[in-house]
Amino acid sequence: MRLRLQVNGSQREAEAREHESLLTVLRERLGLWGSKNACEQGECGSCSVLIDGDLVCACLVLAGAAQGRDVRTVEDLAAGEHLHPVQRAFVDAGAVQCGFCTPGFIVATAALLRDNPEPSDAEIREALSGNICRCTGYGKILEAVHRSAAQGYTS
Amino acid sequence: MTLLAGGTDLMVDLNFGRKRPEHVVAIDRVPELAHLERNGHVRMGAGVTYTRMLAEDVGSAALREAARTVGSPQIRNVGTLGGNVATSSPAGDTLPVLAALDAVVVLRSKQGERRVPFAHFMTGPKKNVRRADELVIGAEWDDAGPAQTFMKAGTRNAMVIAIAGLALVVDRSRKRVGVGLGSCGPTILRASQAEGFAAAIFEAHGWDRHLTPSEAELKEFGRLVATAARPIDDVRGTAAYRRHVLAVMGERALSRVWSMT
Numbered sequence: 445m446r447l448r449l450q451v452n453g454s455q456r457e458a459e460a461r462e463h464e465s466l467l468t469v470l471r472e473r474l475g476l477w478g479s480k481n482a483c484e485q486g487e488c489g490s491c492s493v494l495i496d497g498d499l500v501c502a503c504l505v506l507a508g509a510a511q512g513r514d515v516r517t518v519e520d521l522a523a524g525e526h527l528h529p530v531q532r533a534f535v536d537a538g539a540v541q542c543g544f545c546t547p548g549f550i551v552a553t554a555a556l557l558r559d560n561p562e563p564s565d566a567e568i569r570e571a572l573s574g575n576i577c578r579c580t581g582y583g584k585i586l587e588a589v590h591r592s593a594a595q596g597y598t599s
Numbered sequence: 600m601t602l603l604a605g606g607t608d609l610m611v612d613l614n615f616g617r618k619r620p621e622h623v624v625a626i627d628r629v630p631e632l633a634h635l636e637r638n639g640h641v642r643m644g645a646g647v648t649y650t651r652m653l654a655e656d657v658g659s660a661a662l663r664e665a666a667r668t669v670g671s672p673q674i675r676n677v678g679t680l681g682g683n684v685a686t687s688s689p690a691g692d693t694l695p696v697l698a699a700l701d702a703v704v705v706l707r708s709k710q711g712e713r714r715v716p717f718a719h720f721m722t723g724p725k726k727n728v729r730r731a732d733e734l735v736i737g738a739e740w741d742d743a744g745p746a747q748t749f750m751k752a753g754t755r756n757a758m759v760i761a762i763a764g765l766a767l768v769v770d771r772s773r774k775r776v777g778v779g780l781g782s783c784g785p786t787i788l789r790a791s792q793a794e795g796f797a798a799a800i801f802e803a804h805g806w807d808r809h810l811t812p813s814e815a816e817l818k819e820f821g822r823l824v825a826t827a828a829r830p831i832d833d834v835r836g837t838a839a840y841r842r843h844v845l846a847v848m849g850e851r852a853l854s855r856v857w858s859m860t
């Protein structure tokens with residue numbers, strides 16, 4: 445099945461199998477490996493992307509149903525070699541261990557700070573409750589979100 | 600033909616090869632299914648997401664509380680009322696609320712519209728009376744006022760399938776009490792003895808007043824809630840734990856809504 449998708453601001457075409465998720469199409473057909481595949485059941489958040497601005501799990505989106513929508517992946521955040529402030533903050537805070545969960549956390553954090561530039565600890569925990577880190581670096585992740593929020597005013 | 604709304608139930612089945620539908624029809628962008636009207640009587644379209652239930656006044660405080668416990672932001676942004684109703688899991692969090700509200704499920708096909716009281720809609724775990732050619736259009740209920748609440752027991756606060764869920768609605772103007780129980784039987788159960796017991800107390804004290812119930816009354820209400828359950832032992836919890844937690848939630852729910860007018 446031929447799909448036409450709007451990904452990170454450009455029109456992309458891809459051949460997808462029936463029932464294929466947006467996550468599979470992004471990774472295996474479009475070479476966008478930033479969104480990770482871990483559970484394929486919406487539990488871990490490592491595949492988080494924005495669709496029409498809403499934070500969703502790409503593994504729970506039928507690729508065909510994403511046609512005509514604005515899809516934004518983690519690859520959309522950095523400007524070339526220049527890291528996005530949220531990415532910079534995760535590096536600086538040491539919030540990245542194995543790094544598998546990181547793209548999902550970064551997309552979710554960027555979505556949070558867009559809507560709520562000064563989140564409390566409780567608000568951060570709630571906003572990131574759909575993202576799981578198996579290395580359990582949650583303390584550092586929380587710190588990274590606070591750092592990103594602070595940077596929002598300085599960068 | 601299989602319908603796709605938010606995809607949070609269906610896509611899991613597709614990803615794991617449990618379903619291989621020949622045709623999938625996406626209904627997530629059908630504006631007619633996203634309606635929300637309330638003026639004493641609430642009509643909520645099947646396409647209303649949990650995130651919308653939290654952002655807007657949806658005509659049921661208990662439904663908002665239930666929506667808040669669903670999954671994670673990613674799930675709430677796309678998961679819908681219609682998907683929860685159509686899936687009809689005993690652990691579906693909106694369902695005890697619909698039961699307690701005496702809600703009606705509205706179904707439509709080329710043959711016309713059917714309005715099925717929620718009590719007759721679900722027939723077993725993931726089973727309901729919807730025919731394959733019918734669309735869930737939405738649910739309707741009478742606005743029952745502020746005295747209502749939802750509670751859910753699980754292993755953590757986020758991303759948890761209920762071990763037991765309870766919705767309590769005290770409709771002071773219509774003089775009725777509704778108690779819906781989730782995850783403790785093959786369908787959503789109503790605790791009718793508990794409902795009658797609470798209604799009698801309100802009848803005696805006055806429906807529009809807030810009086811503090813006695814310890815003994817709260818305990819008895821909790822006990823009656825627990826006796827309505829038909830729980831099983833499963834991976835999430837034992838039947839005995841479910842009865843225990845329902846009694847505790849029943850007590851707490853009644854003491855919480857007592858003062859809400």
Ligand SMILES: Cc1cc2nc3c(=O)[nH]c(=O)nc-3n(C[C@H](O)[C@H](O)[C@H](O)COP(=O)(O)OP(=O)(O)OC[C@H]3O[C@@H](n4cnc5c(N)ncnc54)[C@H](O)[C@@H]3O)c2cc1C
Nearest residue numbers: 486604605606607608609669670679681682683685692735
């Ligand atoms: C990680 C995760 C966590 C979850 N947590 C919870 C939770 O805490 N509580 C809870 O209750 N649920 C939970 N769920 C289950 C799910 O999110 C809900 O049941 C949700 O409401 C399903 O809605 P949907 O729009 O995504 O349905 P879909 O997956 O699109 O559809 C579900 C089923 O309903 C049918 N359908 C959908 N809309 C209609 C309609 N209008 N008419 C007829 N049939 C229709 C579809 O064909 C399909 O069979 C969770 C799911 C995941 C993946």
Ligand code: FES
Nearest residue numbers: 483484486489503
């Ligand atoms: S891979 Fe999508 S949530 Fe885990």
Ligand code: FES
Nearest residue numbers: 542543577578579
């Ligand atoms: S850093 Fe390893 S899973 Fe989060």
